[in-house]
Amino acid sequence: MIPELGQLCTTIALCLAVVQTFFPLVGAQLDKPAWMAVARPAAVGQFVFLALGFGFLEASFINNDFSVLVVAATSNSQLPLLYRMAALWGGHEGSLMLWVLLLAVWTIAVTVSSRRLPEALAARIIGVMGFISAGLLLYIISVSNPFLRLSPVPMDGNDLNPLLQDPAMAMHPPILYTGYVGFSVAFAYAIAAMLAGRVDRQWARWVRPWTTAAWMFLTIGIALGSWWAYYELGWGGWWFWDPVENASFMPWLIGTALIHSLAVTEKRDLFKGSTLLLAIGAFSLSLLGTFLVRSGVLVSVHAFASDPARGVFILSLLIIVIGGALSIYAWRAPGLDRNAGFKVISRETFLLVNNILLSTAAGLILLGTLYPLVLDALEAGKISVGKPYFDTVFIIPMLPLVLATGLGMHAAWKSANLSELLRKLRWPAIIALISSITITALAWGTGPVLTYVGVAAGIWLLLSSLRAPVMRLFGKGPRLTASMIGMQLAHAGVGLFVIGVTVTSTFSIETDQSVRLGETVQVADYAFTFKDLQQRQGPNYTALRADVDVTRNGRKIAHLNPEKRIYRVQTMPMTEAGIDAGLGRDLFVALGDDLGNNAWSLRIQYKPMIRFIWFGCLVMALGGLIAIGDRRYRAAVQTESSTVNAGTATRPA
Amino acid sequence: MNGTQLLVLVVLSLCASAGLALDIHEPLPDPERQALYERLTQEVRCLVCQNQTIGNSSAPLAADLRREIWEKVAAGQSEQEIKTFLTDRYGDFVLYKPRYGGPAVILWLAPGVLLLFGALVLWRVIRRRAALPVEPDNESSRPESTGDTTG
Amino acid sequence: MNRFIVPIIGFAILVIFLLIELNRDPTFVPSPLIGKQIPAFSLPRLEDPDQTLSDADLRGKFSVVNVWATWCSGCRQEHPVLNRIAAQGQVPLYSLNWKDEAERAKSWLQQFGDPYVATGFDGDGRVAIDWGVYGAPETFLIAPDGTILFRHISPMTMDIWENEFLPRIAAARSGAAK
Numbered sequence: 003m004i005p006e007l008g009q010l011c012t013t014i015a016l017c018l019a020v021v022q023t024f025f026p027l028v029g030a031q032l033d034k035p036a037w038m039a040v041a042r043p044a045a046v047g048q049f050v051f052l053a054l055g056f057g058f059l060e061a062s063f064i065n066n067d068f069s070v071l072v073v074a075a076t077s078n079s080q081l082p083l084l085y086r087m088a089a090l091w092g093g094h095e096g097s098l099m100l101w102v103l104l105l106a107v108w109t110i111a112v113t114v115s116s117r118r119l120p121e122a123l124a125a126r127i128i129g130v131m132g133f134i135s136a137g138l139l140l141y142i143i144s145v146s147n148p149f150l151r152l153s154p155v156p157m158d159g160n161d162l163n164p165l166l167q168d169p170a171m172a173m174h175p176p177i178l179y180t181g182y183v184g185f186s187v188a189f190a191y192a193i194a195a196m197l198a199g200r201v202d203r204q205w206a207r208w209v210r211p212w213t214t215a216a217w218m219f220l221t222i223g224i225a226l227g228s229w230w231a232y233y234e235l236g237w238g239g240w241w242f243w244d245p246v247e248n249a250s251f252m253p254w255l256i257g258t259a260l261i262h263s264l265a266v267t268e269k270r271d272l273f274k275g276s277t278l279l280l281a282i283g284a285f286s287l288s289l290l291g292t293f294l295v296r297s298g299v300l301v302s303v304h305a306f307a308s309d310p311a312r313g314v315f316i317l318s319l320l321i322i323v324i325g326g327a328l329s330i331y332a333w334r335a336p337g338l339d340r341n342a343g344f345k346v347i348s349r350e351t352f353l354l355v356n357n358i359l360l361s362t363a364a365g366l367i368l369l370g371t372l373y374p375l376v377l378d379a380l381e382a383g384k385i386s387v388g389k390p391y392f393d394t395v396f397i398i399p400m401l402p403l404v405l406a407t408g409l410g411m412h413a414a415w416k417s418a419n420l421s422e423l424l425r426k427l428r429w430p431a432i433i434a435l436i437s438s439i440t441i442t443a444l445a446w447g448t449g450p451v452l453t454y455v456g457v458a459a460g461i462w463l464l465l466s467s468l469r470a471p472v473m474r475l476f477g478k479g480p481r482l483t484a485s486m487i488g489m490q491l492a493h494a495g496v497g498l499f500v501i502g503v504t505v506t507s508t509f510s511i512e513t514d515q516s517v518r519l520g521e522t523v524q525v526a527d528y529a530f531t532f533k534d535l536q537q538r539q540g541p542n543y544t545a546l547r548a549d550v551d552v553t554r555n556g557r558k559i560a561h562l563n564p565e566k567r568i569y570r571v572q573t574m575p576m577t578e579a580g581i582d583a584g585l586g587r588d589l590f591v592a593l594g595d596d597l598g599n600n601a602w603s604l605r606i607q608y609k610p611m612i613r614f615i616w617f618g619c620l621v622m623a624l625g626g627l628i629a630i631g632d633r634r635y636r637a638a639v640q641t642e643s644s645t646v647n648a649g650t651a652t653r654p655a
Numbered sequence: 656m657n658g659t660q661l662l663v664l665v666v667l668s669l670c671a672s673a674g675l676a677l678d679i680h681e682p683l684p685d686p687e688r689q690a691l692y693e694r695l696t697q698e699v700r701c702l703v704c705q706n707q708t709i710g711n712s713s714a715p716l717a718a719d720l721r722r723e724i725w726e727k728v729a730a731g732q733s734e735q736e737i738k739t740f741l742t743d744r745y746g747d748f749v750l751y752k753p754r755y756g757g758p759a760v761i762l763w764l765a766p767g768v769l770l771l772f773g774a775l776v777l778w779r780v781i782r783r784r785a786a787l788p789v790e791p792d793n794e795s796s797r798p799e800s801t802g803d804t805t806g
Numbered sequence: 807m808n809r810f811i812v813p814i815i816g817f818a819i820l821v822i823f824l825l826i827e828l829n830r831d832p833t834f835v836p837s838p839l840i841g842k843q844i845p846a847f848s849l850p851r852l853e854d855p856d857q858t859l860s861d862a863d864l865r866g867k868f869s870v871v872n873v874w875a876t877w878c879s880g881c882r883q884e885h886p887v888l889n890r891i892a893a894q895g896q897v898p899l900y901s902l903n904w905k906d907e908a909e910r911a912k913s914w915l916q917q918f919g920d921p922y923v924a925t926g927f928d929g930d931g932r933v934a935i936d937w938g939v940y941g942a943p944e945t946f947l948i949a950p951d952g953t954i955l956f957r958h959i960s961p962m963t964m965d966i967w968e969n970e971f972l973p974r975i976a977a978a979r980s981g982a983a984k
Contacts, residue, residue: 343784362769366766369761386700
């Protein structure tokens with residue numbers, strides 16, 4: 003009964019989404035206020051019914067209704083409640099329900115705050131989002147239905163993959179999707195503006211907080227996934243350049259470029275073509291990523307069970323949405339330009355450099371990810387493109403970007419004084435260089451030149467970002483708005499990130515050792531003693547738990563408990579690493595296999611500054627959050643009385 | 656459930672588990688050779704668990720390939736010889752780092768080409784914009800709370 | 807005007823590649839050994855370890871080499887097909903027993919039938935690596951001069967035998983006759 007109710011509600015949501023699409027878009031085009039007014043109620047209705055449908059599905063999971071196919075496929079009665087609920091998005095069908103629900107949430111948020119927008123613009127934005135919702139809901143109802151029943155009803159479910167039975171992993175998809183899907187708002191704003199023939203500073207001011215909010219969630223979602231992979235998968239890595247990871251990272255890069263391009267459009271009414279293209283690009287990459295993960299065209303860690311029929315449907319959706327958007331872009335974007343200038347050294351130039359470098363990085367990742375696919379489609383061979391390639395190639399645009407960011411932050415609009423800029427950042431540069439060399443050499447030893455360059459760049463960016471706020475603390479310099487503080491904090495986060503990545507990539511020590519019970523091994527400065535091995539019972543698993551003492555210079559540092567678990571239902575062995583976390587370094591021990599003679603294989607790792615990676619991401623996200631709170635985004639709009647030229651907006655003099 | 660489905664299930668359960676490398680080889684006396692061995696285990700793709708390196712995969716084939724590589728590194732073979740040994744049997748798919756020559760040459764040229772292209776775009780835009788008039792400050796502002804250093 | 811069309815054209819090209827790739831299997835690893843000589847090897851025979859199975863035994867006639875193990879469920883599934891093919895007698899079947907236990911393998915063949923002229927015991931898997939084996943079962947078609955004509959991965963079926971193996975044998979025979 004409940005699944006059928008869920009299906010009914012979802013179908014109603016689909017109908018409302020179609021209404022939400024058709025009437026506002028056509029109404030805006032034909033200037034019919036009554037039709038445009040349908041937008042808000044339709045959006046609210048769609049959200050309500052979709053939330054109900056989602057709720058019924060979640061109820062099936064909570065109540066262990068194994069007659070529902072997806073519940074039987076990904077859940078189990080022995081699963082703790084939190085994971086029974088999270089199992090909803092552990093499989094393909096359920097995760098798409100989450101996707102489309104979050105789209106409805108963003109739509110509601112836009113709808114609620116749309117009162118201050120011109121009616122036609124609001125109608126178009128809600129209409130475009132409705133179009134995407136309708137497409138996905140149609141897909142869900144037709145070929146990807148989570149409410150399907152299973153007969154005969156199994157006694158119990160297959161259980162959620164033990165790798166996913168983890169709090170961080172439970173939260174990773176909702177937060178990540180919130181980010182991914184949030185770029186649909188900027189996308190919808192872009193389409194709406196192009197259809198209206200008007201892209202101006204006010205439009206940029208409206209879009210910016212939405213974009214920053216989506217970006218913020220995406221940042222946290224990606225960081226969460228990376229952190230989880232590190233402590234859960236047992237090999238000590240935090241980024242594998244797996245196609246699915248790349249699928250989330252590319253929208254992030256383009257989204258970052260979009261935020262910066264919007265700054266120029268808001269301030270100077272320039273870069274409009276770029277901003278529109280980036281807005282289309284960010285969400286297009288989100289959709290492309292969704293396709294790649296579910297269609298079976300890529301080999302990946304967490305590609306969902308693939309099915310070419312589903313792939314064709316999503317590809318069709320991609321063609322309509324992205325192809326449509328790019329067609330409108332080709333039609334409407336020419337002629338948006340205005341003849342205003344800026345000098346060679348100016349904030350605009352730095353932001354242009356920023357956009358070019360971020361787009362280059364995204365392009366390289368796209369190329370590397372899709373290259374095996376292209377070659378195979380051409381029957382020109384089968385190759386792999388993995389971490390060694392991306393690690394090398396990604397640095398190339400990124401290092402100049404760090405430099406451009408540190409400088410650009412302090413550059414004035416229209417025309418900046420280069421010697422003034424260099425003077426401001428001279429001391430941060432000196433401090434960065436000296437501290438990079440000394441601290442690195444003292445703490446971890448010598449490394450390649452690139453390491454010192456990377457650490458220095460990170461420290462310099464950090465100092466450059468904090469320069470204005472710190473001076474403000476001493477009463478000097480201009481007052482800072484929330485937007486400025488957010489920006490500086492986010493860039494400081496990038497600096498922390500760069501330091502963390504550089505140090506950990508160079509100075510990490512990873513070793514597999516055969517260790518007898520009672521024996522001690524030495525890794526870096528630390529002595530790891532394998533003291534004991536015991537069995538213990540978990541809620542739905544049996545575990546073999548090791549006791550490892552870590553000392554340094556005789557002083558006890560940590561007591562770690564790496565485990566090897568066998569989950570009762572799926573009978574998969576899983577390792578839970580024992581980690582001693584610290585801001586300066588992590589110590590990481592994972593239990594391997596019984597080698598006989600009371601000896602076990604232990605993977606022991608020393609990871610300096612690895613926490614800076616995720617800490618940097620959190621600081622970035624915090625910067626985004628603060629920036630969204632800036633007063634000017636909440637100010638009520640002053641309605642434009644200027645005439646509208648097709649493609650440009652003139653401002654009252 | 657037919658054989659293919661069963662095979663897929665076995666592969667999924669084997670590969671989806673967070674297992675560790677099962678075997679321990681003696682560290683090689685020459686640290687450079689040892690470093691080469693460790694690096695190779697992270698550059699070679701496991702063909703069973705195709706989302707992992709043989710260094711991280713618990714598949715038996717991964718253990719076999721690690722053994723082959725270790726023996727060859729210990730015997731003094733060069734990186735190129737070892738990689739050729741692998742690609743002769745499994746094709747280029749087995750290497751996570753694409754070869755510099757061959758079909759992947761575009762990948763390695765791409766950073767330079769894209770940067771060059773970006774530099775071209777940058778030059779053209781700046782050249783145009785630097786020549787255009789810059790309007791005076793009071794024209795383009797709404798009442799902002801402070802001066803001109805907004806983000 | 808033209809730079810605004812670039813994105814949509816680029817997207818169109820991407821879509822074409824995605825469409826093509828949707829119908830292919832990205833996890834399939836093609837063998838670089840097709841068209842090359844079988845690797846030189848020498849293994850003790852499963853049925854009699856004092857005797858060897860080597861590459862020389864495979865030459866001089868068309869032959870089929872099947873890679874199998876008792877722990878491989880697909881091998882169990884395909885075995886009746888192999889028995890049928892052997893019974894037809896057109897082409898001799900040899901096999902490599904991959905990373906298995908000799909006693910178990912012998913009982914397995916006794917229980918399910920032994921379609922092979924000879925089975926080489928590859929306990930440590932080194933020979934299988936030389937053959938580029940990555941997932942049992944795999945079945946190779948060898949020409950009389952020792953060239954590897956074809957490799958099939960996953961359980962063997964009569965369909966594959968008739969549509970992939972037999973035509974290649976026929977083609978190679980008529981090619982050699984000219």
